Amino acid sequence: MAIIRFLESIQSALAADQVISDPDRLTTYSHDWWPLSAKLRRLGRHPHLPEAVVFARSEANVVAVVKAADAAGIPLTPWGLGSSVTGAGLPTRGGVMLDLSKLVGEPALDLVNHTVTVPAGVLGLTLEGQLERSGFTLGHSPQSLDRSSVGGWVATMATGQFSSRYGGIEDLLVGFRLVRADGEVLDLRAHPRAAAGPDFRQLFIGSEGTLGVVTEVTLKVFPKPEHRLVEAFRIPSIEKGLAAIRQISQSGLRPFLVRLYDASEARYATRNKDIGSPVLFVGHEGLREVAEAEHACARRMIVANGAASIGSEPVETWLGRRFDFSTVERYLDATGGYAETIEVAGDWSTVGELYTAMTTALAPLADEVLGHFSHIYPQGTSLYVILLGHADTDEAAAERIRAIWAAAMDATIGAHGELSHHHGIGLARKPYLAAQNAGVTRLARQIKSVLDPKGLLNPGKLFDV
Numbered sequence: 001m002a003i004i005r006f007l008e009s010i011q012s013a014l015a016a017d018q019v020i021s022d023p024d025r026l027t028t029y030s031h032d033w034w035p036l037s038a039k040l041r042r043l044g045r046h047p048h049l050p051e052a053v054v055f056a057r058s059e060a061n062v063v064a065v066v067k068a069a070d071a072a073g074i075p076l077t078p079w080g081l082g083s084s085v086t087g088a089g090l091p092t093r094g095g096v097m098l099d100l101s102k103l104v105g106e107p108a109l110d111l112v113n114h115t116v117t118v119p120a121g122v123l124g125l126t127l128e129g130q131l132e133r134s135g136f137t138l139g140h141s142p143q144s145l146d147r148s149s150v151g152g153w154v155a156t157m158a159t160g161q162f163s164s165r166y167g168g169i170e171d172l173l174v175g176f177r178l179v180r181a182d183g184e185v186l187d188l189r190a191h192p193r194a195a196a197g198p199d200f201r202q203l204f205i206g207s208e209g210t211l212g213v214v215t216e217v218t219l220k221v222f223p224k225p226e227h228r229l230v231e232a233f234r235i236p237s238i239e240k241g242l243a244a245i246r247q248i249s250q251s252g253l254r255p256f257l258v259r260l261y262d263a264s265e266a267r268y269a270t271r272n273k274d275i276g277s278p279v280l281f282v283g284h285e286g287l288r289e290v291a292e293a294e295h296a297c298a299r300r301m302i303v304a305n306g307a308a309s310i311g312s313e314p315v316e317t318w319l320g321r322r323f324d325f326s327t328v329e330r331y332l333d334a335t336g337g338y339a340e341t342i343e344v345a346g347d348w349s350t351v352g353e354l355y356t357a358m359t360t361a362l363a364p365l366a367d368e369v370l371g372h373f374s375h376i377y378p379q380g381t382s383l384y385v386i387l388l389g390h391a392d393t394d395e396a397a398a399e400r401i402r403a404i405w406a407a408a409m410d411a412t413i414g415a416h417g418e419l420s421h422h423h424g425i426g427l428a429r430k431p432y433l434a435a436q437n438a439g440v441t442r443l444a445r446q447i448k449s450v451l452d453p454k455g456l457l458n459p460g461k462l463f464d465v
Contacts, residue, residue: 002072002073002074003051003052003072003074003094003095003096005072006052006068006069006072006074006096007019007021007052009068009071009072010054010064010065010068013060013061013064013065013068014054014055014061014064014065017055018054018055018056018057018061019052019053019054019055020052020053020054020055021051021052021053025053026049026050026051026052026053027046027049029049029050029053029079029082029091029097029099030046030047030048030049030050030090030091031046031048031082031090032082032083032084032085032087032088032089032090033082033083033084033085033144033147034084034085034086034087034090034426034427034428035085035328035332035338035339035340035341035401036087036398036401036402036405036428037087037090038332039332039338039394039397039398039401040398042332042333042335042394043394043395043398048087048090048091048092049091049094050077050091050094050095050096050097051074051094051095051096052096052097053079053096053097053099054096054097054098054099055099055101055102056098056099056100056102056103056121057102057103058103059103059177059179059185059215059216061103062098062100062103062179062213062215063179063183063185064183065096065098066098066179066180066181066182066183066213067182067183069095069096069456070181070182070183070454070456073454073456074095074096074456075091075092075093075094075095075096075456075458075459076095076096076098076456076457076458077089077090077091077095077096077097077098077209077457077458077459078098078100078155078209078213078214078457078458079097079098079099079100079101080100080101080120080121080148080149080151080152080155081101081121081123081147081148081149081152083144083147083148083149083152084152084156084423084424084426085341085423085426085428086420086423086424086425086426086427086428086429087426087427087428088155088156088208088209088424088425088426088427088458088461089208089209089426089458090426090427091458092427092459092460092461093459093460095456095459098213100120100121100149100151100213100215101121101149102121103119103120103121103122103151103215104119104121104122104123105118105119105122106130107122107127107130107131109131109134109136109221113191114136114220114221114222114223115174115218115219115220115221116131116136116138116218116219116221117216117217117218117219118150118216118217118219119150119151119215119216120149120150120151120152120154120176120214120215120216120217121149121150121151122149122150123146123147123148123149124138124140124142124144124145124146124148124149124150124153125145125146127150128141128145131221132224135223135224136221136222136223136224137221137222137223137224137225138160138166138172138219138221138222139160139162139165139166139167139172139220139221139222140153140158140159140160140162140163140166140169140172140219141160141161141162141322142158142159142160142161142422143161143322143323143325144158144323145160145323146323150217150219151176151214151215151217153169153217154169154173154176154204154205154214154217155206155207155208155209155214156206156208156422156423156424157169157170157205157206157422157424158422158424159375159421159422161257161259161322161374162256162257163375164249164254164255164256164257164258164374164375164376164377165254165255165256165285166222166256168375168422169205170202170205170206172219172220173201173205173217173218173219173220174189174190174191174192174218174219174220175187175188175189175190175191175201175217175218176188176189176201176204176214176215176216176217176218177214177215177216177217178204178212178213178214178215179212179213179215180211180212180451181211181212181451181452181453181454181456181457185215186200186212188200188201188204189201189218203447206424207462208424208425208426208458208461208462209457209458209461210448210452210457210458210459210461210462210463210464211447211448211451211452211457212451212457213457225256225285225286225287225291226286226287226288227285227286227287227288227291227292228256228283228284228285228291229283229284229285229291229292229295229312230257230281230282230283230312230315230316230319231281231282231283231295231299231309231311231312231315232270232279232280232281232282232309232310232311232312232313232314232315233279233280233282233302233303233307233308233309233310234275234277234278234279234307234308234310235260235277235278235279235280235302235305235306235307236277236278236305236306236307237278238260238262238278238352238355239352240278240305240306240307241260241278241280241305241307241373242260242348242351242352242373242381243305244260244280244301244302244304244305244307245258245260245280245373245376245381246348246376246381247301247305248282248298248301248302248376249376249377249378249381250378251297251301253284253294253297253298254284254294255282255283255284255294255295255298256283256284256285257281257282257283257315258280258281258282258373258374258375258376259280259281259372259373259374260278260279260280260281260372260373260374261278261279261280261281261370261371261372262278262355262359262370262371262372263275263276263277263278264368264369264370264371265370265371265372265386266278266279268327268370269281269314269318269372270310270314271314271317272314279310279314280302280307281314281315281318282295282298282299282302282315283295283315284298327339327388328341328386328388331388331389331390334390335393335394336390336391336392336393336394336396336397337389337390337391337397338366338387338388338389338390338391338397338398338400338401339386339387339388339389340366340386340387340401340404340405341384341385341386341387341423342358342384342385342387342404342405342408342423343382343383343384343385343420343421343422343423344358344382344383344385344408344412344417344418344419344420344421345375345380345381345382345383345417345418345420345421346380346381346383346415346416346417346418347379347380348379348380348381350415350416350417351373351380351381351383351417353415354383354411354412354415354416354417355371355373355383357411357412357414357415358371358383358385358408358411358412358415359371359385360411361407361408361410361411362385362387362404362407362408362411365387365389365400365403365404365407366387366388366389366400366404367388367389367390368386368387368388368389369385369386369387370385370386370387370388371383371384371385371386372384375421375422382421382422383417383421384421385408387404405428405429409429409431409432410432413432413435413436419432419433419436425461425462426461427460427461430460430461430462433462433463434463441463444462444463445463445464448462448463448464
């Protein structure tokens, strides 16, 4: 068998404790944080089982495993910390899971150029803590900071809650090292910009392990801001809120935090069940004089749209619990409970229609449909929808999650939105990807055929047939 040939070929390159083939332990790698996967786990179903798991402790380990998988003709699925909420790291054709969680080490902080270089398996929260002790910050703060890896951010084109100021991972990335399907190591970077042909970094960012395995990442870092201001506002309507945040973005202001909640989610965000209206969170940070001036300008735009301040406390409280995923987890842990988080994006001219289409389509499928807008750009914003509900059984809950995805993706395509803003494609969105742009699908498959001609890297994902 191919898996036996593979395991025999890597014996000399890896220690015995770097390989898992015990069936009971393999079931752990059949599930990530995708809610559908959580319900299947409760049902005792493990549809995405690898045949073996290999831990990499060095780039040399990664090269050895990739070459061995290529020689044996066996599928290879990279696995960071398993924090995907779309099934991006789940194996679809068995084979080997390459676990990168042991690919860790101390960060190399460059105090002159304001960059940091780390192995791909480093936990985001660990890196941020190390930088803070040196007076710096990543500026990258996804809700999964305490459960996601640096390499995973690159693989999924992640973004963070403060992206309106600092940008997404594509903006923060200086360079990375990547192992191709044949074992060749590429070192892709720009210091600080390079007009020497195409920027090949962009080819691999967001490729979800289908074109190569990220082993090391160099990111920008920023001095910890000396001053921060935050404020919450009641706002008369979603339309007025969208007008306010569009004006803020298009005026050139750079708030670190912008979150416009609809009335349903505002009850959770403010912890005030009687709030009764949309709520807008805004924050600025940096040099004191600049932060205060920007906040004053943003505040003027918000108030001009009919908003009234409710102070800083709701935002400060939210900042203290912004990594809390427990509400979704509680629903998923209950028999028949289900929850889902779906983020899409749209330009300013259509995002209001996208919100209406999404919430209308999803309302019959959940007990609660909550929505907020964040991650603003001069051309548009993301829309994040949370669904909470209960069905009679876990089986029914799993079917409801599937129905939610179908309704959400159909609504997004119909409203000319983007299928994902930062969670990626994985298995959840893959059935809908080709419908958005057939030409891009053909091009992506051509690129895949060149970079991974045997189709072994994370097969069954993105543009694979």
